[in-house]
Amino acid sequence: MSEALSLYVARPSRVHQLHPLTKLALAGFMLVGGLLLPGPWGLYIFWALVTLPLAFLGRILNQLVIATLRVAFPFALSVFLIQGFLWTGGTPLFRVGPLSLKQEGLAFAIASTGRILMVVSSFLWFALTTRPDQLMATLSQRGFPAGLSYMIVATLQIVPRFQARANAILDAQRSRGLETEGNLRRRLKALLPLVIPLVLSSLIDVEERALAIETRGFNRPGQKTNLIVIPEAPWEPAARIGILICAVLVVGLGLWLR
Amino acid sequence: MLYWLSAWVCGSGKTLNEIISLQQVTYTYPGTSTPAIKNISLAIPAGQFCAIVGGNGAGKSTLAYTIAGFVPHFYHGTLQGEVSVAGIKTSSTPIHDLVSLVGLVFQNPFNQISGTKFTVREEIAFGMENLGIPRDEMAARCEAMMALVDINELAERFPLGLSGGQMQRVVIASILAMQPQILVLDEPTSQLDPIGSREVLAAIRQLSSQHQMTVLIIEHKLEWLAAYADRIIALAEGTIIADGSPSDVLSDETVWERGVGLTRYTLAARQARAEGRWPAGLKLPVTLEEAIESFQAAR
Numbered sequence: 001m002s003e004a005l006s007l008y009v010a011r012p013s014r015v016h017q018l019h020p021l022t023k024l025a026l027a028g029f030m031l032v033g034g035l036l037l038p039g040p041w042g043l044y045i046f047w048a049l050v051t052l053p054l055a056f057l058g059r060i061l062n063q064l065v066i067a068t069l070r071v072a073f074p075f076a077l078s079v080f081l082i083q084g085f086l087w088t089g090g091t092p093l094f095r096v097g098p099l100s101l102k103q104e105g106l107a108f109a110i111a112s113t114g115r116i117l118m119v120v121s122s123f124l125w126f127a128l129t130t131r132p133d134q135l136m137a138t139l140s141q142r143g144f145p146a147g148l149s150y151m152i153v154a155t156l157q158i159v160p161r162f163q164a165r166a167n168a169i170l171d172a173q174r175s176r177g178l179e180t181e182g183n184l185r186r187r188l189k190a191l192l193p194l195v196i197p198l199v200l201s202s203l204i205d206v207e208e209r210a211l212a213i214e215t216r217g218f219n220r221p222g223q224k225t226n227l228i229v230i231p232e233a234p235w236e237p238a239a240r241i242g243i244l245i246c247a248v249l250v251v252g253l254g255l256w257l258r
Numbered sequence: 259m260l261y262w263l264s265a266w267v268c269g270s271g272k273t274l275n276e277i278i279s280l281q282q283v284t285y286t287y288p289g290t291s292t293p294a295i296k297n298i299s300l301a302i303p304a305g306q307f308c309a310i311v312g313g314n315g316a317g318k319s320t321l322a323y324t325i326a327g328f329v330p331h332f333y334h335g336t337l338q339g340e341v342s343v344a345g346i347k348t349s350s351t352p353i354h355d356l357v358s359l360v361g362l363v364f365q366n367p368f369n370q371i372s373g374t375k376f377t378v379r380e381e382i383a384f385g386m387e388n389l390g391i392p393r394d395e396m397a398a399r400c401e402a403m404m405a406l407v408d409i410n411e412l413a414e415r416f417p418l419g420l421s422g423g424q425m426q427r428v429v430i431a432s433i434l435a436m437q438p439q440i441l442v443l444d445e446p447t448s449q450l451d452p453i454g455s456r457e458v459l460a461a462i463r464q465l466s467s468q469h470q471m472t473v474l475i476i477e478h479k480l481e482w483l484a485a486y487a488d489r490i491i492a493l494a495e496g497t498i499i500a501d502g503s504p505s506d507v508l509s510d511e512t513v514w515e516r517g518v519g520l521t522r523y524t525l526a527a528r529q530a531r532a533e534g535r536w537p538a539g540l541k542l543p544v545t546l547e548e549a550i551e552s553f554q555a556a557r
Contacts, residue, residue: 133376154373157418161368208369211332215362215433216372216385220354223390227383227397 007067007127015058015129019232020138025243026054027126032247034118036254040107043114051121060128067128068121076113083109137226146224150213162202169197277440277472278302278325283339285320285329294320296496298339302489304439305470307463309483311507312493313517318476319364321493322442325474326362327353344439358389361438365445367425371417378409378428381417385436396435403431406461422449427458434465441466443475455479459486480521484508484544492518508544523549530556 010016015023034046055064085096087105094101136149173193174180180190213219280300286293295317302308310318323329327348330337341348343360364370375381379400386396404410407427412420417428426449433441441462447455459479463486466473477483483490483504490507492500494516500507507513514520520528526549527542536542536556543549 131376133374133380136374150374157373161418205369208364208366209373211328211364212370213372214328214332214353215326215357215364215370217354217357217388217436218372220357220388220390224387225390225393225396226387227380227393227400229393 007124008131009060009063009128011059011129013057013059013129015054015060017231017233018129019230019236020130020135021142022232022236022240022243023126023130025240025247027122029243029247029250030054030122030125031119033250033254034122035115036251038254038257040110040114043111043118047114047117047121051118051125055121055125058125058129060125063128064121064124067124068117071120072113072116075116076109079109079112080106083112134228134230137228138230140224141226141230146218150218154209165201166194166198169194169201173197275303276301277304277344278474279340279342280324281340283324283337283341285324285337286335287320287333288335290335292496294496295324295493298496298498300491300498300501302472302474304472305466306488307466307473307486308475308489308491309487309504310474310476310491310493311478311480311483311518315495316493316517317496318493319444320496322362322364322444322474322476324348325440326360326442327351327356328362331356357385357438358436359438360440360442361433361436363430363433363441363443363446365448367422367429367449368418370429371425373418376416377414378417378420379404379413381428382432382435385432389436399435399437403435406434406465407431407458408461423451423454426450427454430458430462438471440472440474443473443477445476445478447477447479456482478519480508480519481523481545484521484523485546492516494518505541505544505548509542521545527552527556 018026030046030051033050034043037043037046052061052065055061083105084101085099085105087102087108090102090104092100093103093106132153136153139149140146170180173190178190178193179186180194181187278300279302280298283295283298283300284293285295298321310321312318320329323333324337324341325343325348327341327343329335330349331353337349343356346356346359348356372381372384375384382400382403383396386399391399401410404413407430409424409427409431412424412428417425420428426446430443430446443462446462447458450458459477459482462473462475465471475483475487485504487504489502490500490504491498492507492510492513499516500510500513508518508521509524514524521544523543523545527536530536530553531542540552540556543552
């Protein structure tokens, strides 16, 4: 698994044992719940009371927090500086030279950072605890077009191979004397002999890959089967409905409090 | 396991004498003017282990794709003549119905890994899943095929992280798991080391004789073919230049010169003949056994 390009972290946890659809429902609940709660701090309370405990249950709290902060921090910083100081009107909290930190700008920045936090962590929580192949099998069993799920999963898998090929072409052209370092003009000149073989060989690959999935009967109409059993506890379908009801209630609550 | 093995034998039990039949087949790829294969007529009986040899551009792969139905279904272009496998005309049968009849393994194993599966076991099951095979039987076939090509220890590995040779074994296992009556292999050992090649070829040969599976293999390892193939078809410039037993085809001088090459045993005998130490009328050997015998006779 480690060689695969996926965020999945294998852990013996209750969350990992859940059916992918149940996790998808939970992630969706976190997303709408988090986004619709009013006030600058509602999101953070929701995050601390729902997302973090769920991540803790999935034994991926560290990975989730680190990855979320890595994505959210640059955004948070820019939003604080821009909205906090450049907010027109509003109540100034304190001055730094010609600029002043506005209370309303600050509140806006806190709320938008919370939203990013929520979107990123809901997605990460799902991705960290769900095997992509199980997700694909689930989707195809539920009538999701096989071609579409193939596109999503296969594309992610092929990225490392594509990178390896790009490096091979770079090495091959360098060994034949192509200069790839130096000033901008030289680098631009080197781009064409690198891009053309990469694109052409990838196109040839696409044809072979299409041939390959045909040899395995991918386009055969009719019922497909799955080797892997996706475990699902008997209470999970009911739980999913419960989660959806909760999500609707949270949406209602959010709209009412607004 | 016995259950599916017997099912397989019974499935292919209707012994059609000619399982592959080509009648005056000419095929031109789209965008080209010269045909890749010209006027090929061929009949292959069920259960035969048949090799295709020839130089670059001789039309070997095209012939393989034609028998598997990818010509004309996948490559389009113009196909003349008639191709039928197990009594079914390939030109009028969709490719997804042909795949359970004819399995195709092509040269580059990297591109034949589906890219959607995260373990070798699931990768082998991919074709069977598409055919709608029940789970228990899939699991049994997966284990049997992994044992056959000796990759049991790779079962939980990520398929795209394997070496070329390992991938080649996975690809062969995944096609065999679909239990085709005919197996078409286009240089299946290109990524394998000599020992690995022998192992894989021996496994395919064994399957072919045990289960009456017809095998059509494009392979350059002439010494191996000379010893194990039932029949060799030599191609050059899109036409059949020789067709017969390995000893007849590989000892034919007109065949060597047209891109096929010759075995090391034939090479040694040819050298002896050039030095005037080979009795006139003694056939040139193509296998080790023949070489020992005829060199002793020539002494």
